[in-house]
Amino acid sequence: MTDDNRVRGLWCATLTPVGPDGSLDEARMAGHARDLLAKGVEGVAPFGTTGEGPSFSVTERRSGLEALLRGGIAPRQIVVGTGCASLTDTLALTRHALENGVARCLVLPPFFYKNLSDDAVYALYATLVDRVADSRLRLYVYHIPQFSSVGIWPDTLRRLADAYPQVVAGVKDSAGDWTNTARLLDRVPHLDVLVGHEPDLPKLMRGGGAGTICGIANVYPDIVRALLARDVAAADEARMAQFLAVLARFPFLPAFKAIKAAQSGDAAWNALRPPWLDLADSARTDLVASLRGAGFDVG
Amino acid sequence: MTDDNRVRGLWCATLTPVGPDGSLDEARMAGHARDLLAKGVEGVAPFGTTGEGPSFSVTERRSGLEALLRGGIAPRQIVVGTGCASLTDTLALTRHALENGVARCLVLPPFFYKNLSDDAVYALYATLVDRVADSRLRLYVYHIPQFSSVGIWPDTLRRLADAYPQVVAGVKDSAGDWTNTARLLDRVPHLDVLVGHEPDLPKLMRGGGAGTICGIANVYPDIVRALLARDVAAADEARMAQFLAVLARFPFLPAFKAIKAAQSGDAAWNALRPPWLDLADSARTDLVASLRGAGFDVG
Numbered sequence: 016m017t018d019d020n021r022v023r024g025l026w027c028a029t030l031t032p033v034g035p036d037g038s039l040d041e042a043r044m045a046g047h048a049r050d051l052l053a054k055g056v057e058g059v060a061p062f063g064t065t066g067e068g069p070s071f072s073v074t075e076r077r078s079g080l081e082a083l084l085r086g087g088i089a090p091r092q093i094v095v096g097t098g099c100a101s102l103t104d105t106l107a108l109t110r111h112a113l114e115n116g117v118a119r120c121l122v123l124p125p126f127f128y129k130n131l132s133d134d135a136v137y138a139l140y141a142t143l144v145d146r147v148a149d150s151r152l153r154l155y156v157y158h159i160p161q162f163s164s165v166g167i168w169p170d171t172l173r174r175l176a177d178a179y180p181q182v183v184a185g186v187k188d189s190a191g192d193w194t195n196t197a198r199l200l201d202r203v204p205h206l207d208v209l210v211g212h213e214p215d216l217p218k219l220m221r222g223g224g225a226g227t228i229c230g231i232a233n234v235y236p237d238i239v240r241a242l243l244a245r246d247v248a249a250a251d252e253a254r255m256a257q258f259l260a261v262l263a264r265f266p267f268l269p270a271f272k273a274i275k276a277a278q279s280g281d282a283a284w285n286a287l288r289p290p291w292l293d294l295a296d297s298a299r300t301d302l303v304a305s306l307r308g309a310g311f312d313v314g
Numbered sequence: 315m316t317d318d319n320r321v322r323g324l325w326c327a328t329l330t331p332v333g334p335d336g337s338l339d340e341a342r343m344a345g346h347a348r349d350l351l352a353k354g355v356e357g358v359a360p361f362g363t364t365g366e367g368p369s370f371s372v373t374e375r376r377s378g379l380e381a382l383l384r385g386g387i388a389p390r391q392i393v394v395g396t397g398c399a400s401l402t403d404t405l406a407l408t409r410h411a412l413e414n415g416v417a418r419c420l421v422l423p424p425f426f427y428k429n430l431s432d433d434a435v436y437a438l439y440a441t442l443v444d445r446v447a448d449s450r451l452r453l454y455v456y457h458i459p460q461f462s463s464v465g466i467w468p469d470t471l472r473r474l475a476d477a478y479p480q481v482v483a484g485v486k487d488s489a490g491d492w493t494n495t496a497r498l499l500d501r502v503p504h505l506d507v508l509v510g511h512e513p514d515l516p517k518l519m520r521g522g523g524a525g526t527i528c529g530i531a532n533v534y535p536d537i538v539r540a541l542l543a544r545d546v547a548a549a550d551e552a553r554m555a556q557f558l559a560v561l562a563r564f565p566f567l568p569a570f571k572a573i574k575a576a577q578s579g580d581a582a583w584n585a586l587r588p589p590w591l592d593l594a595d596s597a598r599t600d601l602v603a604s605l606r607g608a609g610f611d612v613g
Binding site (some may be wrong): 031037064069070071072073074075099101102103104107123124125126127128129130132134136139142161162163164165251268288289290291292 | 363370372425431441450461591
């Protein structure tokens with residue numbers, strides 16, 4: 016990869032706002048993306064895990080991406096989640112992204128069937144790239160086995176990158192297992208290696224990694240950005256740990272939305288799609304009080 | 315449930331034939347269903363786990379159901395898998411089934427996010443039923459946590475059945491854990507309790523269960539049917555065990571398709587959708603020889 020379609024630095028796995036009936040709120044989605052860019056986030060990654068991507072239909076995900084573009088987000092500021100349980104849907108979303116000028120796609124493997132062999136994982140991504148058949152595609156493989164149940168291990172990724180050097184651009188490693196990330200830096204140093212687990216960022220950047228696509232950037236981009244500096248201060252690492260200690264007491268996705276609601280003063284942000292439940296009022300109060308007590312901005 | 319929309323006896327979780335390019339082969343799909351009904355199977359359950367349901371798009375799944383109906387399968391002979399990762403898609407497929415006269419839907423929970431609370435599981439099915447808002451619906455809940463990662467436990471199902479007594483009709487318990495099945499017979503005896511794990515059938519039927527929706531019926535319906543008899547012969551249980559001992563050496567889905575290919579003399583049956591790989595030639599030869607050696611019909 017020597018083109019300028021890289022994903023480097025601080026990218027946000029953006030939350031997806033929904034209305035009381037669960038419908039995608041496109042205007043609020045674009046507004047949130049603009050806010051993040053104004054705060055110095057390099058780009059947005061809609062429809063990932065934090066963005067409840069798998070909870071939206073292909074039609075909804077197409078509309079959401081188009082809403083971002085209409086809302087003034089440039090294609091180069093987007094890496095869009097296009098992976099679905101059905102490769103038919105993944106293909107449709109990936110082609111749609113390319114038709115709209117968005118080259119970078121973050122792709123989950125099909126995630127219903129378990130215990131896939133490495134050959135099967137290789138084959139499914141190879142099938143995707145072959146069928147898309149578009150050299151503009153920049154594929155970011157999404158390794159998050161705790162949700163997808165399908166790991167894309169470093170040797171499989173290397174095999175894929177060797178077979179499709181033009182297209183395979185990077186990997187988001189959200190497993191939170193540094194051993195795997197270190198092996199990625201060793202096996203695919205020419206790709207953009209990104210992590211989802213924020214505390215690993217200082218090690219990642221020292222090892223030549225690219226940056227992060229992460230959920231915390233929705234609410235505390237500055238705390239994440241501090242971990243991308245050349246010389247990370249111990250206080251900045253402690254600040255992240257402090258936030259994560261509070262977060263660990265709540266389901267992460269409802270918690271992110273509750274923080275965003277508190278910061279923005281817009282309670283509508285609290286709504287989630289099934290299968291997530293909105294955070295109970297008492298938990299919300301506890302979360303906000305805990306963060307405020309620790310000096311975090313909660314509006 | 316006192317209507318005649320029950321799922322009882324031997325139902326087949328039908329394989330979905332695909333072409334070399336992975337496209338759904340509708341004609342062969344309907345032909346396979348007719349063959350099964352001719353062999354005395356009570357009905358067919360397309361787009362379950364064995365039917366690679368999650369690997370097909372909403373559009374493809376609609377077309378497949380319509381192909382069955384056009385192909386002469388009656389709505390009362392169908393329980394259709396409509397559960398998807400996105401509830402939007404589940405809703406679309408469930409409504410489509412009802413519009414086509416198919417009342418019985420076998421519904422997976424959204425299966426990307428893990429560790430859902432029982433309240434969240436209840437809420438997602440309640441949301442589905444509320445939004446479909448059609449008293450014709452007969453909901454069969456699909457408990458297969460080893461794939462979906464989301465269990466619908468007996469107490470949750472009871473709560474759902476109490477809230478929607480007209481609509482909640484049954485459960486397919488494919489976990490293969492008899493303790494759970496026994497608890498279902500205790501907690502929801504008025505529902506159709508079906509199992510996917512065939513060896514549990516004699517116990518299930520003695521306990522007042524309804525029957526099975528299973529994959530083995532694609533290739534050996536008689537062996538499954540024997541386990542539904544009032545007095546099951548030990549030889550019939552041994553026959554099932556013998557088949558399962560062979561099957562355990564191969565990935566189950568490619569193995570079912572390979573057996574069907576051998577029985578029908580139609581090698582096209584071997585094809586699967588990603589993320590599954592077709593069985594290697596050597597494994598196929600081994601499988602067929604092993605079954606033939608044990609006296610099973612492989613064409």
